[in-house]
Amino acid sequence: MSDKLKEYREYRQKMNDKILAADNKVIKRIFNLDTNTYMEGALDSKTKEMLGLVSSMVLRCDDCVRYHVEQCHQLGVRKDELFEIFSVANVVGGTIVIPHMRRAVEFWEELEAEESND
Amino acid sequence: MSDKLKEYREYRQKMNDKILAADNKVIKRIFNLDTNTYMEGALDSKTKEMLGLVSSMVLRCDDCVRYHVEQCHQLGVRKDELFEIFSVANVVGGTIVIPHMRRAVEFWEELEAEESND
Amino acid sequence: MSDKLKEYREYRQKMNDKILAADNKVIKRIFNLDTNTYMEGALDSKTKEMLGLVSSMVLRCDDCVRYHVEQCHQLGVRKDELFEIFSVANVVGGTIVIPHMRRAVEFWEELEAEESND
Amino acid sequence: MSDKLKEYREYRQKMNDKILAADNKVIKRIFNLDTNTYMEGALDSKTKEMLGLVSSMVLRCDDCVRYHVEQCHQLGVRKDELFEIFSVANVVGGTIVIPHMRRAVEFWEELEAEESND
Amino acid sequence: MSDKLKEYREYRQKMNDKILAADNKVIKRIFNLDTNTYMEGALDSKTKEMLGLVSSMVLRCDDCVRYHVEQCHQLGVRKDELFEIFSVANVVGGTIVIPHMRRAVEFWEELEAEESND
Amino acid sequence: MSDKLKEYREYRQKMNDKILAADNKVIKRIFNLDTNTYMEGALDSKTKEMLGLVSSMVLRCDDCVRYHVEQCHQLGVRKDELFEIFSVANVVGGTIVIPHMRRAVEFWEELEAEESND
Numbered sequence: 001m002s003d004k005l006k007e008y009r010e011y012r013q014k015m016n017d018k019i020l021a022a023d024n025k026v027i028k029r030i031f032n033l034d035t036n037t038y039m040e041g042a043l044d045s046k047t048k049e050m051l052g053l054v055s056s057m058v059l060r061c062d063d064c065v066r067y068h069v070e071q072c073h074q075l076g077v078r079k080d081e082l083f084e085i086f087s088v089a090n091v092v093g094g095t096i097v098i099p100h101m102r103r104a105v106e107f108w109e110e111l112e113a114e115e116s117n118d
Numbered sequence: 119m120s121d122k123l124k125e126y127r128e129y130r131q132k133m134n135d136k137i138l139a140a141d142n143k144v145i146k147r148i149f150n151l152d153t154n155t156y157m158e159g160a161l162d163s164k165t166k167e168m169l170g171l172v173s174s175m176v177l178r179c180d181d182c183v184r185y186h187v188e189q190c191h192q193l194g195v196r197k198d199e200l201f202e203i204f205s206v207a208n209v210v211g212g213t214i215v216i217p218h219m220r221r222a223v224e225f226w227e228e229l230e231a232e233e234s235n236d
Numbered sequence: 237m238s239d240k241l242k243e244y245r246e247y248r249q250k251m252n253d254k255i256l257a258a259d260n261k262v263i264k265r266i267f268n269l270d271t272n273t274y275m276e277g278a279l280d281s282k283t284k285e286m287l288g289l290v291s292s293m294v295l296r297c298d299d300c301v302r303y304h305v306e307q308c309h310q311l312g313v314r315k316d317e318l319f320e321i322f323s324v325a326n327v328v329g330g331t332i333v334i335p336h337m338r339r340a341v342e343f344w345e346e347l348e349a350e351e352s353n354d
Numbered sequence: 355m356s357d358k359l360k361e362y363r364e365y366r367q368k369m370n371d372k373i374l375a376a377d378n379k380v381i382k383r384i385f386n387l388d389t390n391t392y393m394e395g396a397l398d399s400k401t402k403e404m405l406g407l408v409s410s411m412v413l414r415c416d417d418c419v420r421y422h423v424e425q426c427h428q429l430g431v432r433k434d435e436l437f438e439i440f441s442v443a444n445v446v447g448g449t450i451v452i453p454h455m456r457r458a459v460e461f462w463e464e465l466e467a468e469e470s471n472d
Numbered sequence: 473m474s475d476k477l478k479e480y481r482e483y484r485q486k487m488n489d490k491i492l493a494a495d496n497k498v499i500k501r502i503f504n505l506d507t508n509t510y511m512e513g514a515l516d517s518k519t520k521e522m523l524g525l526v527s528s529m530v531l532r533c534d535d536c537v538r539y540h541v542e543q544c545h546q547l548g549v550r551k552d553e554l555f556e557i558f559s560v561a562n563v564v565g566g567t568i569v570i571p572h573m574r575r576a577v578e579f580w581e582e583l584e585a586e587e588s589n590d
Numbered sequence: 591m592s593d594k595l596k597e598y599r600e601y602r603q604k605m606n607d608k609i610l611a612a613d614n615k616v617i618k619r620i621f622n623l624d625t626n627t628y629m630e631g632a633l634d635s636k637t638k639e640m641l642g643l644v645s646s647m648v649l650r651c652d653d654c655v656r657y658h659v660e661q662c663h664q665l666g667v668r669k670d671e672l673f674e675i676f677s678v679a680n681v682v683g684g685t686i687v688i689p690h691m692r693r694a695v696e697f698w699e700e701l702e703a704e705e706s707n708d
Contacts, residue, residue: 015574026559063571094448099653102605122251133456145439181453212566220251330684335417338369487692498677535689
């Protein structure tokens with residue numbers, strides 16, 4: 001696992017734990033809802049994660065992009081599919097999406113490297 | 119065809135014609151690119167239109183939502199699938215997406231009514 | 237009740253009913269969560285509705301602004317307080333918030349007129 | 355003057371008057387600042403109004419777009435220049451800008467018609 | 473004072489000084505207006521800072537969030553109140569607000585640590 | 591060349607190369623279109639780059655701001671002109687633009703230092 005991947009995952013986990021420990025009911029339910037949203041339903045999880053990814057890209061949230069890129073990777077999204085998701089994000093959201101695509105591609109490569117190291 | 123559907127389509131067509139007649143090369147290429155983005159590729163058109171729809175919803179562009187709702191409808195997206203797309207949009211984008219969902223549901227019903235009148 | 241107020245409330249109710257009838261669990265929970273968010277807690281409801289209003293203004297969602305303006309009105313927010321909420325929204329969010337403030341002021345006046353007609 | 359132009363201008367003026375009458379110092383200073391921003395300086399007013407227009411388009415504020423389209427029109431921006439401003443807005447901001455361009459082109463035509471009626 | 477807190481404050485001060493030294497009248501007045509917006513008025517400063525914080529969160533501006541978290545901390549906002557502000561931001565603005573909440577919680581903890589070191 | 595400037599340029603180039611190597615036609619055309627948008631036309635390149643800069647600022651994309659600040663610098667935009675672009679961005683987009691202005695000013699200074707070192 002690359003240092004960047006490790007740091008991203010640990011920080012995310014540590015802060016989520018602190019947030020949930022604050023015991024605000026609305027926030028806890030949002031976290032719970034967030035998980036349920038991407039479960040198998042009328043649409044399969046892979047499609048839903050792609051929907052989550054493209055939404056995160058046009059809204060330009062790097063951490064959200066990373067989260068959904070990782071889920072997509074685990075659910076078998078291929079690189080050519082990934083770039084078609086990016087193409088929709090860039091066309092709908094404009095060139096301001098490009099810097100987020102750069103960082104998403106970098107993150108994807110780290111996931112690929114991690115996988116080949118297993 | 120409902121009056122609202124008719125008005126939406128005619129205005130869209132009329133203004134697109136005027137915009138293209140202005141003969142700005144960059145804008146003409148964007149229009150062209152917009153069409154190409156949703157063509158069959160590594161991902162099928164139905165998936166891509168769903169990606170376009172969820173992006174339009176989180177970015178809260180009613181006209182874009184209408185356009186992609188119509189494409190989804192034509193490509194066989196079912197109502198339960200539609201609402202799962204909406205669920206991702208609402209979770210990622212928050213309750214500010216709800217008013218756009220209201221108008222999208224109204225538009226979907228007009229498309230359904232048009233279809234049953236054929 | 238002015239025609240505008242009536243139309244706004246009826247459309248909102250009608251479409252919410254249709255959305256909830258679609259029986260998507262995630263969306264139903266978002267609607268439920270939305271209600272709970274503004275209940276009395278560490279902060280009182282009035283403060284929370286003011287937070288909801290300013291958020292809706294900077295995110296420039298007219299329907300959300302209307303909803304929270306009405307809640308604020310019911311919870312006793314005064315006109316000079318309302319304009320201080322608007323002032324924060326305009327400073328943080330810029331002059332693109334002004335058109336939404338215009339419509340919010342118009343809506344506020346309709347609520348005031350309705351009240352004095354009771 | 356077209357009915358749409360008349361309605362837009364009268365509503366804008368009427369609501370601005372009400373807002374200023376509320377006598378909130380911060381809001382009054384924002385209105386004043388808004389006017390000063392586009393005055394001749396290191397950059398001329400025409401350039402500044404073009405900057406205001408492109409900003410309003412990518413932020414997708416129809417009323418702001420209308421305001422700056424009118425200022426640009428008065429300061430002699432030509433139609434081919436207008437479409438180059440639009441091209442930047444569409445490339446940077448993506449296809450979600452297109453519906454706002456449609457309405458901006460319609461508004462521009464009303465300004466042109468008004469001028470030729472003088 | 474933690475290194476992060478120190479770095480954030482020094483960078484902010486250094487760059488603000490450079491910006492004000494450029495002597496652009498509009499920008500100087502915005503900085504001045506920004507300060508005045510949160511002063512005691514019809515609403516007290518604490519409420520206004522909470523409005524500023526929730527606005528910054530839904531607009532997802534980390535530096536603005538930090539600024540208002542610090543003001544809220546100084547004005548006596550408690551941790552349970554802080555999380556209720558966050559809950560409004562997350563519900564209105566969606567899960568894309570979560571990464572900003574993570575960083576806001578981290579910053580809050582640094583302020584708490586600084587205070588207990590005094 | 592400062593380390594920051596070097597790192598920004600190298601990362602940008604490296605990731606753009608990877609993105610283009612993925613050979614997604616839509617994305618390649620967006621990159622191509624992005625270049626064409628700012629070429630001389632009815633408006634000169636300097637004006638167009640200023641339009642690109644102000645758009646990037648109100649949309650709060652630091653990498654895009656850096657790109658256009660550099661183009662503006664090369665095309666002879668002066669510091670007082672730069673701050674007038676910033677003033678429009680701050681007025682239209684609000685105080686959430688300020689942190690991006692801080693980083694833009696820092697980047698401008700690095701470009702100035704690089705130039706005086708040539």
